Amino acid sequence: MARWKPDARARLEKAALALYREHGFAQTTVAEIADRAGLTERTFFRYFADKREVLFSGADVLQQQLVSALDDAPSALSAIDAVGRAVEAVAGLFEQRRDFARKRQAVISENAELQERERVKLASLASALADALRRRGIREPAASLAAEMGITVLRLAFERWINDKEDRQLARIMRDSLNELKLVTAGKG
Amino acid sequence: MARWKPDARARLEKAALALYREHGFAQTTVAEIADRAGLTERTFFRYFADKREVLFSGADVLQQQLVSALDDAPSALSAIDAVGRAVEAVAGLFEQRRDFARKRQAVISENAELQERERVKLASLASALADALRRRGIREPAASLAAEMGITVLRLAFERWINDKEDRQLARIMRDSLNELKLVTAGKG
Numbered sequence: 001m002a003r004w005k006p007d008a009r010a011r012l013e014k015a016a017l018a019l020y021r022e023h024g025f026a027q028t029t030v031a032e033i034a035d036r037a038g039l040t041e042r043t044f045f046r047y048f049a050d051k052r053e054v055l056f057s058g059a060d061v062l063q064q065q066l067v068s069a070l071d072d073a074p075s076a077l078s079a080i081d082a083v084g085r086a087v088e089a090v091a092g093l094f095e096q097r098r099d100f101a102r103k104r105q106a107v108i109s110e111n112a113e114l115q116e117r118e119r120v121k122l123a124s125l126a127s128a129l130a131d132a133l134r135r136r137g138i139r140e141p142a143a144s145l146a147a148e149m150g151i152t153v154l155r156l157a158f159e160r161w162i163n164d165k166e167d168r169q170l171a172r173i174m175r176d177s178l179n180e181l182k183l184v185t186a187g188k189g
Numbered sequence: 190m191a192r193w194k195p196d197a198r199a200r201l202e203k204a205a206l207a208l209y210r211e212h213g214f215a216q217t218t219v220a221e222i223a224d225r226a227g228l229t230e231r232t233f234f235r236y237f238a239d240k241r242e243v244l245f246s247g248a249d250v251l252q253q254q255l256v257s258a259l260d261d262a263p264s265a266l267s268a269i270d271a272v273g274r275a276v277e278a279v280a281g282l283f284e285q286r287r288d289f290a291r292k293r294q295a296v297i298s299e300n301a302e303l304q305e306r307e308r309v310k311l312a313s314l315a316s317a318l319a320d321a322l323r324r325r326g327i328r329e330p331a332a333s334l335a336a337e338m339g340i341t342v343l344r345l346a347f348e349r350w351i352n353d354k355e356d357r358q359l360a361r362i363m364r365d366s367l368n369e370l371k372l373v374t375a376g377k378g
Contacts, residue, residue, distance in 0.1 A: 078376035116305040123308060141366060144345055145373045152337045156330055177330060184334045185374035187267035 009047045011037040013100065016054040020107040025051070025114060055104055055114065058093070059121050063128050065090050070132040079138045083129060083150035084178045087157075091171035094158065105162050126151040153177045198236045200226040202289065205243040209296040214240070214303060244293055244303065247282070248310050252317050254279050259321040268327045272318060272339035273367045276346075280360035283347065294351050315340040342366045 015036035019028040030051055034041045048054050069089035073082040094101050108114040129147035138146065157174040164173065204225035208217040219240055223230045237243050258278035262271040283290050297303040318336035327335065346363040353362065 078373075080374055080376055112309075116309050119308040119312060120301075120305050123304075141345055141349065141369055142373050145341065145366070145370050148341045148345070149338075149370075149374060152334065152341070156333055156337070160330065177334070180330055181334050181338075182374050184267075184331050185269055185338060185371050187269055 008037075008039060008043055012039065012044055012047055013054055016051065017100065017103045017107065020055075021103060025107055025111045052114070052117065055108065056117060056121060059124075062090060062093060063125055065093065066125060067128050067132045070129060071135070075136065079133055079136075079142055079146035080149060080178075080182075082136065083133070083146050084153070084175070086129065086132075087150050087154045087178075088171050088174050090154075091169070091174055094161070094170050101158075102162050105159075122151050122155060125154075149181060153181060197226070197228055197232055201228065201233055201236055202243055205240065206289065206292045206296065209244075210292060214296055214300045241303070241306065244297065245306060245310060248313075251279060251282060252314055254282060255314060256317050256321045259318060260324070264325065268322055268325075268331055268335035269338060269367075269371075271325065272322070272335050273342070273364070275318065275321075276339050276343045276367075277360050277363050279343075280358070280363055283350070283359050290347075291351050294348075311340050311344060314343075338370060342370060 012033060016028070016033045019032055019036060028051060030041055030044050033051065033054070034044045037044075048057060066086050066089070070082055070086035073085045077085065108118055126144075126147045129150055130143045133143035133146055134140070153174060157170065157177040160177070161168070161170040161173050201222060205217070205222045208221055208225060217240060219230055219233050222240065222243075223233045226233075237246060255275050255278070259271055259275035262274045266274065297307055315333075315336045318339055319332045322332035322335055323329070342363060346359065346366040349366070350357070350359040350362050
């Protein structure tokens, strides 16, 4: 499904995450990451623009897959259900890297700059979804509203999944969250 | 006139916004802002921690008023309608400074760092609303979902109001946006 380049990239990611958690993101250098991974700095820069990008390089694939799942959703679906379909379609991207996702979240939650970056990334995802909805003929403000709902579901479901004691599937938590969103908005929350 | 402190703050804000728009946020210094306002740098720092805070100093009052409006909303209201009530209650804060709000938005939309800061501010507002909802006995994830819906309505309604050709009241645009959100979530978008 995803196109994560194996080995060198994976080793760099693993080394970076370990160091960010041991010493903090701000204190870790690219040299240390490369060293821990048994690779050169040059190799690091072949995969990542800087140490922050180790945490955010998945954003492009995520956006691509969200948008193409939305484009592929049956045209009979309402805007909110098409968005729900798209969000569920990317659950697998996270599922296959649950351990990475958890550790990444722990690093981000301790650094204000990384949190800002994460928020901006989510905002771009919402814009991309709204664009895709407009291509489906959904008008404003419905397109932006449905897109924002989708990203809210993605974010909250992700947080629940990261902390889930029962190891439920992310796709299922997303489905539940969307249903809860519908109940809340219908005044039943 | 210059001796009145409330006036000094307003003059600094006006001077800062003018300079941010003329030369860009990054290029403007506190010395220039004070100079344009006919005041000293020392006076500037009596009101603002730095040049970024000229744009964000309203956030505390906004959060306070949102939360107290939510605390005051009738307990019979559903979570989403209580949030809608709170969001509408702060429309006046923006209405009384429409010109400032517009110019501020123009500055923020041209600077990535300011956009990140704005997003983080909105995220804190959502957290504060979710806390207030839990105090009303709303459980998770309903509290977080309703809070996120409220901030989405606030943000999108604000953007529409800033660009509104018909000069409609922000409170009315907020009400319309919440209704549209309900329609979209009910699959009618």
